[in-house]
Amino acid sequence: xxxxxxxxxxxxxxxxxxxxxxxxxxxxxxxxxxxxxxxxxxxxxxxxxxxxxxxxxxxxxxxxxxxxxxxxxxxxxxxxxxxxxxxxxxx
Numbered sequence: 001x002x003x004x005x006x007x008x009x010x011x012x013x014x015x016x017x018x019x020x021x022x023x024x025x026x027x028x029x030x031x032x033x034x035x036x037x038x039x040x041x042x043x044x045x046x047x048x049x050x051x052x053x054x055x056x057x058x059x060x061x062x063x064x065x066x067x068x069x070x071x072x073x074x075x076x077x078x079x080x081x082x083x084x085x086x087x088x089x090x091x
Contacts, residue, residue, distance in 0.1 A: 002081060006068035010042035010089050014063035021058050033060060042089050045079045 002008075017033035019026040036059070037047045044061045051059060061074040069078070082088060 002078075002085075003068050006066070007087065008041070008068045008082065008085070009066055010040060012041045012063055012066065014039065014041040014044040014061050016044040016047050017060050017062055019058050019060070021055075024055060024058070026058060041082075045083050045088070048076060048079045049083050 015035055016037040016039075018036050019028065019033045020030040021027055037044055039047075041061070041063050044063075048056065048059050048061060056076045059076055061079055062072060063074065065072060074082070
């Protein structure tokens with residue numbers, strides 16, 4: 001999904017958002033996701049990766065497109081892929 005040869009601006013502004021849910025399922029018909037954390041892309045990835053695995057699918061990261069990816073909404077799977085990159089900031 002990501003262009004491995006393209007760098008990611010981990011200091012880009014980003015928001016971690018959570019969808020309204022019931023019994024662990026997204027309720028997309030109950031409104032938009034709400035803000036959980038506002039910071040940099042790296043901070044939002046860390047926040048998301050720190051959530052319990054059982055409910056992680058309820059979250060998305062909103063950020064601006066970059067050369068390495070062209071979407072504005074990053075899924076938990078996208079965040080995990082970012083976190084595993086060699087250039088991901090460790091602290």
